[in-house]
Amino acid sequence: MSELVIETIGLRKEFRGRRGTRVAVHDLDLAVPAGGVHGFLGPNGSGKTTTIRMLLGLARATGGQMRLFGQVVPAHLPAVIDRVGAVVESPKFSPHLTGGRNLLLLSRSIGAPDTQVDQALETVGLTGRDRDRYKSYSLGMKQRLAIAATLLKDPQLLILDEPTNGLDPAGIREIRETIRDLGERGVTVLLSSHILAEVQQVCTSATIIGNGRLLASGRVDDLIGGGATAYAVTVADPGPATRALAAAGLAATPVDEGLRVETDDPALVTRTLGEAGIWLTSLTPLRRDLESVFLELTTTDTLGHQTATGDGAA
Numbered sequence: 001m002s003e004l005v006i007e008t009i010g011l012r013k014e015f016r017g018r019r020g021t022r023v024a025v026h027d028l029d030l031a032v033p034a035g036g037v038h039g040f041l042g043p044n045g046s047g048k049t050t051t052i053r054m055l056l057g058l059a060r061a062t063g064g065q066m067r068l069f070g071q072v073v074p075a076h077l078p079a080v081i082d083r084v085g086a087v088v089e090s091p092k093f094s095p096h097l098t099g100g101r102n103l104l105l106l107s108r109s110i111g112a113p114d115t116q117v118d119q120a121l122e123t124v125g126l127t128g129r130d131r132d133r134y135k136s137y138s139l140g141m142k143q144r145l146a147i148a149a150t151l152l153k154d155p156q157l158l159i160l161d162e163p164t165n166g167l168d169p170a171g172i173r174e175i176r177e178t179i180r181d182l183g184e185r186g187v188t189v190l191l192s193s194h195i196l197a198e199v200q201q202v203c204t205s206a207t208i209i210g211n212g213r214l215l216a217s218g219r220v221d222d223l224i225g226g227g228a229t230a231y232a233v234t235v236a237d238p239g240p241a242t243r244a245l246a247a248a249g250l251a252a253t254p255v256d257e258g259l260r261v262e263t264d265d266p267a268l269v270t271r272t273l274g275e276a277g278i279w280l281t282s283l284t285p286l287r288r289d290l291e292s293v294f295l296e297l298t299t300t301d302t303l304g305h306q307t308a309t310g311d312g313a314a
């Protein structure tokens with residue numbers, strides 16, 4: 001059994017307000033094994049940041065237990081915090097100093113060796129740009145410098161909360177490569193995101209949450225592998241085909257050149273359409289990806305659960 005770097009058991013966070021109590025994190029069991037990049041996925045407002053803030057001692061849990069490297073936190077946070085790097089909020093760098101100078105000052109303030117600065121800059125791909133002022137950096141470079149800052153203490157666990165928020169595709173790719181690199185160097189990375197493609201490309205395992213509840217967790221390959229799949233169907237007239245499929249309990253949605261039918265039973269599609277006198281011209285299995293798993297899980301969850309308790313908070 002591999003060591004768990006992050007573990008929560010029945011973790012709960014309630015926010016009390018005038019309109020009642022909102023349960024942001026709902027008895028969440030999270031298990032992040034050592035090594036590799038672990039995706040922490042959920043739609044906006046599903047409780048990712050709140051969970052991370054509790055793990056880092058920035059917010060108090062209402063209930064449940066948390067462990068980092070096997071140590072109960074927040075009680076033993078001081079014993080493990082040096083092994084953890086985190087980018088949760090935008091770090092405060094001085095805009096007029098260069099990126100390198102910013103890092104050097106930070107590194108001295110935490111007693112890290114100066115050599116760590118060059119190494120951190122290299123890891124995030126900012127070598128060569130370290131003499132430029134921070135204010136001249138692109139958003140992606142600023143985000144990479146923030147990651148570099150967390151690397152100064154050579155952490156074994158890196159927690160990144162939505163690190164590509166607001167970045168353009170090139171910036172997203174750069175951060176993705178940095179994260180992949182870190183995972184390959186043996187750092188355990190918890191990558192919180194609602195961008196599925198990014199997670200699928202770098203993560204070995206993932207936890208999906210919705211409305212503060214655990215929906216699925218495991219290796220990305222396993223998450224993609226199980227359950228229903230979908231087929232692309234082309235027919236001359238999608239309207240009657242959609243109605244015939246719906247009557248047989250098959251959900252069909254229009255896509256580029258036909259219909260996407262959610263099912264793992266292609267024979268049912270051909271039979272249903274055939275019985276309605278509709279002849280399909282092609283039927284192609286659609287490869288399942290993390291996005292479809294995510295949408296299935298989070299859509300059902302949104303429809304199926306209420307997050308609020310108490311006197312009427314929505």
Ligand SMILES: Nc1ncnc2c1ncn2[C@@H]1O[C@H](COP(=O)(O)OP(=O)(O)OP(=O)(O)O)[C@@H](O)[C@H]1O
Nearest residue numbers: 015022024042043044045046047048049050051194
């Ligand atoms: N300080 C707070 N007071 C009251 N409610 C809060 C507070 N912080 C978060 N929430 C609520 O808790 C829920 C979870 O929010 P959280 O920020 O953890 O979600 P998230 O998954 O990180 O979302 P995003 O992807 O948008 O960052 C939301 O309904 C949010 O409005």
